[in-house]
Each structure stands twice: as structure tokens, then as C-alpha cells.
Amino acid sequence: MLTALSILTDGLAYAAYLFIIAIGLTLIFGVMKILNVAHGSFYAFGAYGAATAVGIYFNGHDWNAAGGFLFMVIAGMAIGLVLGLVLERGILRWVYGKDEVIVVLVTYAVFLILEDLVVLIWGAQSYPAYQPLVAAGSIDLGDLVLSNYDIVLVVLAALLAVGSSWALRFTRYGRLLTTVIFDREIAAAFGINVTVVYTVTFLIGAMLGALSGAVMAPKISVTLGIGVEVIVLAFAVVAIGGMGSIEGALVGALIVGICRAAAVHLVPQIELFVIYGVMAAVLIVRPYGLFVRAQPRKI
Amino acid sequence: MSDILAVRDLEKTFGSLLAARDITVSVPAHQTVGVIGANGAGKTTFVNMITGHLRPTKGSIWFEGNEITGRPSREITRLGISRSFQVAQIFPTLTVFESMCMAAAIGRHTGGFFSHIVTPLHSTEAIADAEAAIALFQIAAYRDTRALALPQGVRKLLDIGMAIAGHPRLLLLDEPTSGISIEEKFDLMQIVMSALKSRKITVLFVEHDMEIVGRFADRVLAFYDGTVIADGTPGQTLDDPKVQELISGTRLKGVAAGRAAGA
């Protein structure tokens, strides 16, 4: 019984983590058809930014921990915004319309550059940012110990999921985005300024990516190479759920989260590749992911 | 059976939609058959069933005396039935010569993909076949031009040329003159039809232009609502009152005769 509950709670926490990471990636892909490898860089910059902010906020001051969390998140997202702007206006806009795979390679190149940039800015040491995590404390439910910070993450993930679905469906801008997701050419024919939509979407995606890094900073050791592993995880979740589908990312994150938690508790040997196994399994049955129908071929 | 193609009681339903019904047609070798009818009348369904892209719900299809009903399209192509497309399906980055060479080489080596791995592409036979097809369709001027740079008419000729490079005995043309300007339609069809006749290929062509049909077909099948409502010489079919009412409209005799003579 305890194991089952642990699997559930661990799975939810991990799912929240995956979803927050993946939502920015799937949004950018859905609207712009770009599979952004540099998403890992947004994560990294967000994490480093958050760690720096935490360092500033908590060193020697006895300020409110929740305020620290907020400060950390805002700092991370601000960095994401700036980075996103530079990337989109500086590099990406030159490759719109090119072959999808070519654009992926461009983002891969950008990712490589940014990896070294991180070292140039922050050096090779690791930055602790544990204060918000520790300050949040934990809840004891008998034998089960839940970290409050994990609960915060789960709530955040839920808010993001609900908020983005609502925004896409009920706000004017959200519906513009949905049109562009559906068909860029038709959207442009309707008079929608697709270029502006692209820029705004990329910025939102960048901020979400940086947000994911910022909120994870207290849980991990913010050091070299944290972006590398995140990329494949995000890809896997997005591929499972269907590229461009936020509901898909949510379901994908949940599936992977629970599966991985189950593996960790029951069959630890398969923990690391369970996510890729699930991804391969889903792609075999539904090549375009769970929530995306096959695109009809346009002759 | 000396008929190259025979279709008996052919029917195709998509769920509750009856797209084709009660089609029974026999085509003798070397005949040129025009297929007319409004959009949705069942012409494309008919063509797709013959080429193996749709499996008939009922009925049978016979090619050169052998039943081919329901066989996969790749097999049917290898048996000797080929088709061209309404929107010319070409290889944009290959030149005309390379495209023809590819089609010719594939046509010559129908032994399946093992033979493809060991056979060189530019064999003397394939090259000869390609040059012959290029000459036949009079597109030698474009021999080394990449397909994406070709004008529309030449694209169509390339498309049809690739379809016959493998020496099929039956060719289905899907709206060969669609997208071609009125001035060029006749010349294009002239080239195509004389090429096909010289190779003794039996032709079924779908067309919307009644004058083209009248000029080039030996026989006309008129489709309406999924079935054949008229089958005869162009004169007979195009003058059939049912056809005129449902498909073509009344033909102005004077104008048509003048066109056919002077074009």
C-alpha cells in the first residue's frame, strides 16, 4: 500500500516536473513547427538565473521564503524573455519556412553555443539554490513524507495546464494562436500577422522553458550540462503526447511520471530508459503521438 | 478474351456512400477510350480500382485475361498497367533525362528490390529507353533541365513519359490537359496520343474538355452517379441526350467541327 502511494506521489511530482519542462517546447512546435533543441538552454539559463537570484535574496537576509520563490521565478523568466528575444530576432527568423529538420539543426547549433556561454557567464562551479525547497518544509502522512515544494510544483503544473488551455480557447490571442497552429498559410490569408505571432509564441515558450529551470533549481545541483538531459526528456514527453498538443504534454507527462516512479520502486534497472521505451511504444502505435491525428497529405 | 481490360459488375462503397456501381466494360487492345463525367461521378474511383489503389466491394477486374481484382498497386504496375496524374507527379530536383532514366531502369527490372540493389542505374538499355521516350514526347530541348523549372506542359509530358518508360500495355491518364492553357491543349494531346499510338498502348483518359475527347477518343464512356450511362463512339456518346443533359450540355455542331479541323 505504501509503495503504491509512494509511486503515486513520486509519479505526480515527476510528472509535474516533466510537464512544466515540456509545455514550452510543445507550444513552440505547435505554432511554429520548430522542434527547439535550445529549449535545454532556456532551462539552463532559467536555473542559473534562479540560483543567482536565490543567492542574492537569501544571503544574510531574513526575508520571506515565499517572496524568495517569487523573486527566483521572476528572475528566471526575465532571463528567458531576453534570451528568447535575442534568439528569435537574431537567428530564428532567418530560417522560418525552411525544412523542419534543418531548423532543428539550427536550434541544435544555438544550443551548443549557449552551453559554452553559460560557462562563460557563470563559470564551471555549481550553484546551490536549496533555500526555497528547505523553507517549504514537508508534511508527514504516517510513513509517507511529502515535500511541500513538490506540492507547489504540482499545483504550478496544474495551473499552467488549465491556464494555457483556457487562454488558447477563450482569449482572442489564444484563438489566433490556435488558428496558426492549425494552418499557417490559412491564418496568414485571414490577415493574421504570423510573424508577430511567431515572435510572441517563441517568447512565451522561452519564458516557460526558463520557468521550468527556475523552479527546478532548488531541487537539483545547478551545474554544467543540466540542459543536455532535459532536452531529451522534453522531446520524449512531447512526442508521446503529440507535438503541439498541451493536453498531450499533460497526459504524456503523467504516463511517464507514473511509469518512471513505478520503475524506481519496483524495477530500478529500467528506470532510466522507461521514458524512451514508452516513447517508442507510443510512436509505434500512434506515430504522431497520442493527441494528434495524422495530417492529410496535401498534393 | 482478346480484350486487354475487362471489368465486370464493379461496385465500390465507402461506408454508406455508393461511389461506383454496376460497371461492366470491356476494352479491346490498342483502343483509346475517353472517360467523361462530372466531378464525383465515379471516374476517379473507377481508375483507382483498376490501378489497385482501391479494392472493389464487388465485381472483378481482368487484365490480359488474368484477374487482378484486389491486387496491390505495385504488383499491378509491374504487370503492365500505368497511370499519369492530374497534377503532374515529378521529381523536382532531377533533370528530365535522370527522371526518365530512373523510370526506364525501374521498368526494365521488375524483379523486386534485390535486383534494384545490384543493378546500375545508367545501364545502356535504360539510357536508350530514356532517350527514346524523351524524343517520342518531343521534350529533348529540356533534357538537362531540372523538373522544377519546367513549364506546365512539359511537366505533363514528363509525367506521362515516365509512366510509359516501363513499357506498359495499358495507360490511364487522369485529366492530361488540366492546367494547360486552351491554345496548348490540342498540341499537347497530339504529341501524347501519337506517342502512345506508336507504342501500341491502350489508353483510358479522363477528360473534361469535350472537344479533346471528341477529337482523340475512339470510344467514350460517360459516367454519372457512379455508373456508366453511355458507351459508344464519340459521336454517339456526345450526341446522347442523357449525356448532354447530365454532363456535357448541347454540342454546337458548327463550332465543334471547325475546331477539330483547324486546331
Add this chain to the structure above:
Amino acid sequence: MANRSQIIGGLAFAAAAVAAPFLPDWVVSLATIAFANALVVLGLIVLWRAGLVSFGQALYYCLGGYVVALIARWTGFTDAFVLVLLGGIVGGIVAFILGFLIARYREIFFAMLSLALSMILYGVLVKTESLGSTDGFSVLTPTFIGYAPHRDALNLALYWLTLGICAFSALGVGAYFRTIAGALAAPVRDNEIRVEFLGVSVSHVIHVKVVIAGILGGLGGGLAALAIGHVDPNMAYWTTSGSFMFVAILAGAGSVAAAFVGSLLFEGVRSFAADTMPQFWQMILGTALLVTILFVPEGLGSLLLRLRRRKARPS
């Protein structure tokens, strides 16, 4: 009936073989690894010509390496030639099996599925204690038909073996490109529907390419394992696939030679950068990649081809 490229290629390989004893040790070692990696890149090129980009060739590279290392460790059999060949064969068999699945995908989905498959291998290896998990394990010193060379002689022997396998592969792939199946790459990339209507199964064509790339990957991985003396799960990590892809893009898909020249250049620059400016290496890589994609999308190798074509234009 050797054509001009074959003659030039043959001479280049011969020259590379003959020059080796006169070159410093580190150059020979570097070249060995470069040529081993070039085989994987060649496999990528085979796929790329058909419009397919694989983000997971590291799968076969890693398989080849581990096959070599494990067979030597478990059976004591250390003949280099046979081991590497087995690496290639295993790569081919795995590719054949996976091909049934992956040959149905295109574009981004082909890329992502291949990525997933390589990461599965990575995950399996990392969690396998008996195989040393993340540390991997060392490869026994190879022998060559009974001879057990050491140090410099070993270096040379591995180098010559690598050159030989590369020359053979280059010839084979070149010949394949001139066959119908090989030449079908461009038509498949351009218009699959048309290819199907000509009577050819596109899945079969792609399946063959996947297998060829798998064999080449396995050969490359096996040779690399012998040259480096060590295997670890990182050989299957996506960043390894990324570096192969990097060389392929720089080199371009236009010629077989480009894979070898490109790989040699890449290893040279990588060595140089590792010594002088390791903190900028990825930045340099990324910038070079960006510049190539944006301004010379067909790869640097295509520049050479354009020159050659211009000279041959007079007709």
C-alpha cells in the same frame, strides 16, 4: 571499370596508408578514430540522401563497440578484423529488425524515433552493473591474424585495418549509389507517391538504407572501441549522434569522400580546441554549424562539387 572518383579515392587511401609510418604517433591515432567515425557519418549520408535524418546512429556505434569489447572479454578471441566485422554484422541485424518499424516514418518522426531507440540502449547500459554501467569497461588489446603488436606497431596495425575497412566501405557505398536502389534516394526524397506508382516499394528502399547505415555504424563503433581501448554508454548518448550529424552537415551529402575528409578535419579541430580552448569548443562547433546551415546548406563538400562541375561544363 573504375571511374575517376574511384581512382582518386584509391590513390588517397594508398597515400594515407603509406604515409603512416612516417607520421607522429598521435596523428596516426587521431586519424584512426577520425576514419572510424567517418564510417558512421557515411551511414548518415546514405540516409540523408533519401531525405531522412537520423538522430540516433550512436545506437549502432555503441553496439559495434560493445560487441567488440564483450566478445573479446567473454571468449578471449581478439582478432581485430573478425571482431570489427562482427560489430558491423550485429549493427546490420539490429538495423534490419528496427527497420521494420522505423522505415515507415519520415522527417521529424524518423529523427525522434531513432533518437528514442538510441537512448533506450543508453539507459539499458547505464543500469547494467555487469557491464560497468556509466564507467563502461576497457577493451582487450587486439591481435591481427596471430600477431600481437605493441605500442607504435599496434597503432599502425589498427590504422591500416581502419583504412582498409574504410576503403572497402567507400567503394561499396559508392557502387551502391550508382545502382537503382541507391539512386532512388533523390526520387524518394522528392516525391514518394511517384516512386510507388512506378512500382517500387519505398519502405523497402528505406529499409535497405537503414541496414546499410546500421552496418557502417557498427563497423565504426567496433574500430573506435579498439582504437580508444574503452567502451562506455556515452557512445549511445544523443550528443554522440549529434557530433556525427555535425560532421555530416559540414561535409554535405554530395560525395562519399566528404565523410572522410570532413571527419578528419573535425577530429583535428576537436583535438586542437581541446588543447588550446576547451571552454570554447562547443561555441565554435555551434557557430560553424550555424554558418554552414545558413550559407552553405549542402555542406562544404558541395563547394568542391560545384567547382568540379564548373570545370566539366564545356559540353
